[in-house]
Amino acid sequence: MFRILSVFFAASAAVLLSMTGQALTATPAPWPNLALPTLGGKQLWADRYFYAGWRIQENVLTGHSRLLDPDNVRRCWGPFEACRDAFERIRAERDIASYRGHLVILLHGLGRSPASFGGLEPALRENGYQVAAVAYPSTRRSLARNADSLQEVIENLEGVDRLSFVTHSLGGLLVRELLRRDAAWRDRIAVNAVVMTAPPSRGAAVADALDGVPPIDWILGDGLDAATTARATTLSAPDVPFGVVAAGRGGEGYNPFLPGDDDLLVRVDETRLAGATDWLYVPAVHSFVMNHPETIRATMNFLRYQRFTMPALD
Numbered sequence: 001m002f003r004i005l006s007v008f009f010a011a012s013a014a015v016l017l018s019m020t021g022q023a024l025t026a027t028p029a030p031w032p033n034l035a036l037p038t039l040g041g042k043q044l045w046a047d048r049y050f051y052a053g054w055r056i057q058e059n060v061l062t063g064h065s066r067l068l069d070p071d072n073v074r075r076c077w078g079p080f081e082a083c084r085d086a087f088e089r090i091r092a093e094r095d096i097a098s099y100r101g102h103l104v105i106l107l108h109g110l111g112r113s114p115a116s117f118g119g120l121e122p123a124l125r126e127n128g129y130q131v132a133a134v135a136y137p138s139t140r141r142s143l144a145r146n147a148d149s150l151q152e153v154i155e156n157l158e159g160v161d162r163l164s165f166v167t168h169s170l171g172g173l174l175v176r177e178l179l180r181r182d183a184a185w186r187d188r189i190a191v192n193a194v195v196m197t198a199p200p201s202r203g204a205a206v207a208d209a210l211d212g213v214p215p216i217d218w219i220l221g222d223g224l225d226a227a228t229t230a231r232a233t234t235l236s237a238p239d240v241p242f243g244v245v246a247a248g249r250g251g252e253g254y255n256p257f258l259p260g261d262d263d264l265l266v267r268v269d270e271t272r273l274a275g276a277t278d279w280l281y282v283p284a285v286h287s288f289v290m291n292h293p294e295t296i297r298a299t300m301n302f303l304r305y306q307r308f309t310m311p312a313l314d
Contacts, residue, residue, distance in 0.1 A: 107174050143222070198271065202233055241302075
């Protein structure tokens with residue numbers, strides 16, 4: 001119900017703007033606001049700014065922004081600049097410290113949200129890592145457009161000199177799109193490692209079969225197209241140490257319509273990508289592989305050693 005309401009309100013705002021012909025950025029002040037939890041609508045929002053758990057998101061339908069605190073309570077909404085100004089005031093009042101040193105960015109999969117890393121994210125924090133689980137509208141915007149927003153988030157990071165990425169499914173293609181760009185942030189921030197869980201590295205047969213089929217194509221949108229063989233194979237491999245975690249059942253896999261082993265949506269062979277530093281097989285289904293205990297242990301090792309296993313002691 002909450003998701004339905006959020007879509008309704010966002011669509012209503014878009015209609016109102018089209019009737020008035022006024023741009024959302026026309027007003028320099030934030031809109032009247034009550035500090036309330038968000039109503040969902042995760043596929044309608046893209047992170048544009050991230051600071052110590054605070055984030056500014058842009059609505060894909062209306063273009064307006066909202067400022068969320070670490071508990072996902074809306075503290076301001078309106079034009080992006082107004083939300084940024086509001087955060088700067090809050091930052092000064094509360095003396096909020098920025099990230100320092102190494103930051104791990106989590107990128108969710110198609111139709112998912114940062115909440116999908118419910119097992120991995122707390123484990124990373126318990127092991128001393130700073131974590132930013134970035135939201136992107138995987139079904140509503142193209143891979144390139146989502147990479148634009150992710151690039152903006154990174155360019156605005158303060159205090160960070162090293163990044164690692166841990167991705168699930170489509171997030172692996174997103175980080176590949178990001179890293180193939182000659183962006184200014186790479187001159188000041190080093191990339192330590194990339195861990196991709198259940199990525200359709202060479203495209204997925206499931207995506208090929210469903211692409212263009214209504215209503216699935218409308219529901220999954222541009223994200224489904226990005227996971228097709230024709231699209232995924234155009235992306236170069238990361239130019240940094242990266243590891244791939246594949247999931248499956250063993251033998252014939254979970255999906256009776258796919259040959260070989262699979263995790264229900266991606267075949268094990270489809271996860272392989274030339275140039276990988278390491279590769280790991282985990283007995284799991286697609287939706288939960290990133291939170292599997294074996295995946296979590298391997299991720300910790302890869303972030304430290306660029307291998308899924310600890311190096312042998314001399």
